[in-house]
Structure formats: C-alpha cells, structure tokens
Amino acid sequence: MADRSAIEWTEATWNPVTGCDEVSPGCDNCYAKTFAERWRGTPGHYFEQGFDIQLRPDKLNLPLTWRRPRKVFVNSMSDLFHDQVPDAFIAEVFSVMARTPQHTYQLLTKRHGRMRSLLSRPSFRDKLAHRGSGWPLPNVWLGVSVEDQKRAELRVPALLNTPAAVRWLSCEPLLSPVHLMPWLNGGVGTVAPADLDWVVVGGESGIKARPMHRDWARSLRDECSAAGVAFFFKQWGGRNPKSGGRELDGRTWDEMPDACTSELLAG
Template structure:
C-alpha cells in the first residue's frame, strides 16, 4: 500500500491482495505482472511468489490509520473479484471500506460477472449491515476496464446491473474505438436515447397517478448510468498504439452527455513526446471527477 500514487486519477493505493491472471487483450502488457515477476524466487521479498494471487490479510485494516480523506485505488496490483479470492475476504475488504467513510474507494475489475453476482446477493449486503446502514456503500466507486468495443459490450451492462453509488469505466489501455452510447433505444416522437451515458429510460410505476378519466400515468425516469470515464493509451515496452480519434470520440460523447471524463495519457504514439496534459490537443486537456453519486 502506498500513501501516495503516481496514478493520476487517484491519491493512494491499497493492495489487500496482489497477483492476478490474464483474461482479455488489455492484460497482455500488464505493468503489475511485469513488476512483480522481477522478484519471483527472491527469498523474503514481498513478491517472492511473483504475480501469483496472494491474500494480504495483514493489510486489511491499513486504511483505518489514514485520517486525512483521500481517493484510494483498491488492488492496483490485482483484481478484487478474481476467482481465487474467497467471498469472505472480499466481504472483509468491503467492511473496511464501510468503516472508513472519510475515504473514497475506487474498485476496478475485469471480472464483471462475479462483481455483479456477489454484490447483488442480499446475504452480502446483510453481512455489512452491522458496519454500515447504507447499501450500496456511498464511498465506494465501482468500475470496469474496457479496452475495445467487444469488452465494452460485455462489461458495461454488467456494471450498470451492479449496485453502486458511482459507476465508472476505464478505457485503458484503449486498443480500439469504443462507442459509449450503448444500444440505441427508439423514442416515441423524441430523439433516440442512448442509455450507457444517460440511463436506460423506464416508466416509474412508483410515481404513477390516475387521472379523472381513469387513465394511469407514470413519469419517464432513467436507470443506472456511467458516472465517470477514464481514458488512456498503452505505454511501456511493446505498447500498442492508440489513435487519437478514439480518445476524441469518447471525450465528445461524455461532454455531450454531461459525464465526467479524465484523459490520463495518450499512449506510446502521442504520449512519448506529449506527457504534459497542456501538450494534449485542446479538446483532450480534461481531467474531471464525478460530482455526485447516482444510484
């Protein structure tokens, strides 16, 4: 765990688990694996077992000693929803987050299915009731990594179906164009609605009223949506190039939908010579955070 972090969109990292395995092309040049495997076999080193999944129970309470509020990236060296991490251990991580409401926790995963399944269970929520009366936890942001349209189509719907105070997408490393509008929902006499960034429309039956003629009316509301998008290219040895047009598309869609967007870096092609955000194209000089939590 580090009290500070070089990751631009967070303040600190907390790793109650280290180690992971690859699940999609975005993992191919994993920085965490490269770092950890350097030390495999070194006696008594923290990464003596390289990038094997390793629980670190001695770290579970570490954020409780931090009094100053900060944004904390959970498991920057792993994936909290990896299949080798027991449900009970994940529950302990969430209990720590519940006990430290002064912090904001950023949980990023490629295991979208397990995240949705586990956090949707009433038993998981009930086990946290003694620690916090709130569910979802208001200080926990949940996100999925999406490197291209294929994985956006798979992971984002699962994210939107997961209980969360804030939902975010990390398009890093961005390996192809991504349309974040999601499937088109035809409107009746209205422009077509796009629900990943604006929320799927539905008739809110809880607010239904009956007119004097017996007609039942209900307002059109929207369901869960993406609250924040991080964009970044790939860097380091063997980095795959990112087309600036892909980044511009995401930035434009977020801007048009009033969704916070954070352009982290521009990858190996542009980023090699344009590392300062003030050197980015004007439309990409943006690093925003979500202002409010949406249920």
C-alpha cells in the same frame, strides 16, 4: 500499497490482494505483472511468488491508519473479484471501506460477472461487519476495464446491473474505438439520467506499448460531453506513462463525478 500514488486520478493505493492472471487483450502488457514477476523466486521479497494470487490480511486495516481523507485505488496490483479471492475476504475488504467513510474507494475489475453476482446478494451484504452506511456503500465507486468494443458490450451492462453509488469505466489501454452512447443518458435523444458517472481514457505504456489513435480518445470525450458524463484523460502512453503527455486538443481533462463535491474531492 502506498499513502501516495502517481496515478493521476487517485491519491493512494491499497492492495489487500496481489496477483492476477490474463483475461483479455488489455492484460497483455500488464505493468503490475511485469513488476511482480521480476522478483519471483527472490527469497524474502514481497513478490517472491511473483504475480500469483496472494491474500494480504496484514494490509486490510491500512486505511484505518490514514487520518486525512483521500481517494484510494483498491488493488492496483490485482483484481478483487478474481475467482481465487474468497467471498469472505472480499466482504472483509468492504467492511473496512464501510468503516472508513472519510475515504473514497475506486474499485476496478475485469471480472464483471462475479462482481455483479456477489454484490447483488443479500447474503453478502449481511457479512459486512459495519453496515451503518447503507447499501450500496456511498464512498465506493465501482468500475470495469474497457479496452475495446467487445469488452464494452460484455462489461458495461454487468456494471450497470451492479449496486453502486458511482459507476465508472477505465478505457486504458484503449486498443480500438469504443462507443458508449447506448449506455449514456439511455441512448441518443433521451433526457434520462446518465447510467455511467465517469470515464477515464488512457494509452498503453511500456516497451511494447500499442498506440492509441487520437480520434478514439476524441470520440469518447465528445460522447461524454454530450451526455454530461465526467471525462478524465490520463495519458497518451508510450515507452513510459509520461512519454506522450496528457493534453488532448490543447488542454488537460481532469473531470470527476458529481460525487466529488464532498470536502474530500473538492480540494
């Protein structure tokens, strides 16, 4: 819920919802849950209810107060498509994003099925308070978390069938090898446009961090390079996010999708 963020691939965070629960192995050591649960039961604290799902309507209009355009990670402390978040509230979030085309919004979910179903409905689009920007909203990037091959095979096809201006993956924490070639440029040996626009890779951090093998990161980088898909290496992970640094084979990888050619993202 900040005008600035330490997350390397974004500039600000916006949390109109907080709280979540675990759906796959990537959730096991969730940093957001660990932080929020520290305050459970503390009278008057923002996270008095711990990591229970809470709508934060008082935060809905926060992006309207930001005059400088920026990249905004939506719900760093939750999942917008959690089943306890009403359709109408999700529509309010999308309405704010439609009203602020100067910002670029980065959404990430593990609830791929609900995202695809909801955003594909004409009735959902009709609920938006501001529809001048068209559909899908050009300033909204939709992504799914992919920590292993099983989750890739579940979530990537759903993402590709969801209306989106930019589609991306967060392979963090990367827990085992993941191969994306079936969804990059239509597969090996084709020249069709890429189905995915951006892949972010990172290792887990925290006292229980599970290690990421270097070859897993290299493989994803090489697949993205061959397909012309932007690749961003966030961190190796470890006890804290900075423990292992950010270099992969002697350099940092900070590529962004072609949508970043706007004045907002080129600076």
